[in-house]
Amino acid sequence: MKNLLNNWRFQLILRIVLGLFLSITGVAKIMDLAAFGKAVNGFGLLPSTWVVLVTVIIPYLELILGLMLLLNFYAKPAYVTALTMLIVFTALSAYKYFSGDISDCGCFGKLLQRKTDEKLLIENAFLMALFALGYFKMKGTKYE
Template identity: 95%
Template sequence: MRNLLNNWRFQLILRIVLGLFLSISGVAKIMDLAAFGKAVNGFGLLPSTWVVLVTVIIPYLELILGLMLLLNFYAKPAYVTALTMLIIFTALSAYKYFSGDISDCGCFGKLLQCKTDEKLLIENALLMVLFALGFFKMKGTKNE
């Protein structure tokens, strides 16, 4: 297992998969910002002015982070930022789930309906492990 995690091919595939994941998620939200804004507002935690700001910033940030991973351009900061965002999103989703609301989380816009349920929390936990692996096992590059 250790050999696999240290293998440059595994690291490359992991970086590409996570980069595509972020890019697709960002583009899906950008394609329908109104629906994503509705999902953000559905968490009921932000004032309306912040909902608009978050609705615009998050999808573009996801797209930029995904492209950074795909291009291996400052990939370590991209991993850390994406992992931090995922931790926050997971905490918010857990709050929503344990409050009894299992409506769409807005993770993939209208491309894919994702309910805020235990399956989403488990998937996010797995993604957190993958982002952490990507960060900690990444070989040094010029663009760190």
């Protein structure tokens, strides 16, 4: 197992898969910013001006981070930023879930309806592990 994790092919595949994941989720949200804004507003934690700002920034940030991973351009900072965002999203989703609200998380825009449930929390924990693994196992590049 240790040899697999240190294998450059595994690291390349992991970086591409996570880059595609971020790019797809970003584009899916961009295609329906209104629905994503509704999901952001559904948390009930931000004033309306912040909801608009977050609704516009997050999808484009996801797309940019995905492209950075795909192109191996400042990939380590991209891993850290994506992991940080995922930790925040997971904490908010857990808050929403344990408050009894299992409405759509807005994670995939129109592409896929996802309820905020225990399955989502487990999947996010798995994704966090993959982003952390990508960061810690990444070999040095000239763009760090």
